Amino acid sequence: MNISKWFIRSDEILSIKNFYLLNITSDITNDIETDKNNNYWKYCSFDEIKEKLLNKYHISQETFIVLYTKEKLMIAARFAWLLYWIGCKNIKILIEKIDPSLFMRNFSQISNLPNIPLRSNVRLTCDQLSNEFLSLTTKFIDVRTYKEYSGEITGYSYVHHSGHIPNFQYDPLNGIYGEINGDITWNELEEYLKMMSKINIYDKNMKKIIYMCGTGWRASLAAIFAEVLNLADTITVLDSGWFEWSERYLE
Incomplete structure (x- = not known):
């Protein structure tokens, strides 16, 4: 288990000469995931996201980026x-409470990002999903709650259809990725990772895991945990999740 692949302690930041410390709020994430037609949490193009990252947040491909949140970790x-x-290249999520003023560092104001996504296989559209069903070495996991998966509720005020996507298996952790707070301790993080590693839905023969939830937030945390645990060669998130899929194929 390589927790440091994605997470960092506050005391470890002191050894980094230049980094960008950014407090991620739900408003920031909502803004990044709103397209030009004001559709929220639907798949946004690379160019739309890149433009906002460059112009609003001055994100650079080379910058050591440290993210933290006082809201949910997802x-x-x-x-x-x-x-x-x-x-x-360098992305870390900060664990444990900090005083941001103690860790301010200068970072490059020269923002540059690639012209195409360099890890295109970690983000999947609903249009691409049907081709994935042909693979015998791919595991499909739905990390929503059981009530959402079973169709008892949609889980969102703006999602009009309930149910689940065929081929996706229910994750018995019952939507826990949406409940983890951003101010958890390192020990608590380790316990959540151990909990994930012990559930019996993972097959060592699987080469690829595709996670989904309602829109992609919970699935992104599940994907990061899976990378830490090295559960498959390729970890992918179905972007826009049940929200977009249900509107495309159930209306």
Whole structure:
């Protein structure tokens, strides 16, 4: 288990000469995931996301980016996964409470990002999903709650259809990725990772895991945890999740 692949302690930041410390709020993530037609949490194009990252947040491919949140951990995870998809090289999520003023560092104001996503296989559209069903070495996991998966509720005021996507298996952790707070301790993080590693839905023969939830936030945290645990060669998030899929195929 390589926790440091994605997470960092506050005391470890002191050894980094230049980094960008960014507090991720739900408003920031909502803004990044709103397209030009004001559709929220639907798949946004690379160019739309890149433009906002460059102009609003001065994100650079080379910058050591440290994200933290005072809200749910999935919010920082979602932002981190989008940066990972684009191709940023150094992304960490800060664990444990900090005083941001103690860790301010200068960072390059020269923002540059690649012209295409450098890790295109970690983010999947609903249009691409049907081709994935042909693979015998891919595991499809729905990390929503059981009530959402079973169709008892939609889980969102703006999602009009309930149910689940065929081929996706229910994750018995019952939507836990949406409940983890951003101010958890390192020990608590380790316990959540151990909990994930013990569930029996993972097959060592699987080469690829595709996670989904309602829109992609919980699935992004599940994907990051899976990378830490090295559960498959390729970890992918179905972007826009049940929200977009249900509107495309159930209306």
